[in-house]
Amino acid sequence: MRAGLTLVAAAALALGACDGGGDPVQQALRETAATNQSATVKEGVTSAHASASHGATLGDRTFAASEAAMHAGMATASGETVDEAYIAKMIEHHRGAVAMADVALARSQDAEIRRMAQAVKDTQMREIAEMQAWKPAPASGK
Template identity: 35%
Template structure:
């Protein structure tokens, strides 16, 4: 992550590490379930098809688009935002990282709530509920970090 390299605040570099490790763990758990259930890790279905009841971002700009545009996961940074992040350093990087990560976590909460409501497997529902709780707590902390930096909340 870019935050590891150029963030000014050691706390925010730690947040970045924690987010990366937590998401790796969650991906590992879900990948193991798919393997255990004999299901593929990837699909030829359109991205995010399972969440059709939830508003999704279309196209790479995140500003909506035609139904034929690629569908992105809720809260994902655009390529423009990732370029801005890669070009930032120090305090500017910390603030942009937190702002984008808050939006990313909000998208994760949306997906986890949908999974918790729709999953048939108790373990999937439990993980999804835990993800909602953890990401909501992380959002609160990141908002507090932005306020401490003198940056408006995201």
């Protein structure tokens, strides 16, 4: 029962660790996470009740940790320029896709799902390597 509240609290803390300025989408995510966590704690809602009232299925709960980690990673990834921030955030986004593919590979019994998950993982890993190798273009002296 506490695991769900702990996950929500961890996500809220990770999102709240970001500075107050910056991307309005990140700010909205931080505010929503904090509001949801606060409401859950105030109401004393158990994770089982919260899951049932929010429609979280076994499938949803199976991916909850990888989703939370991805969102926290994206919220904290940054860069000095738009380009650098884009690369940092997309690396985290792709890592999330790899983590979700790993869950599907470990838990799915469907051969087609496992094939797609492996293809996603392979593609995302290649793209992560490509983004990690990216270097900003030198600034022109003009």
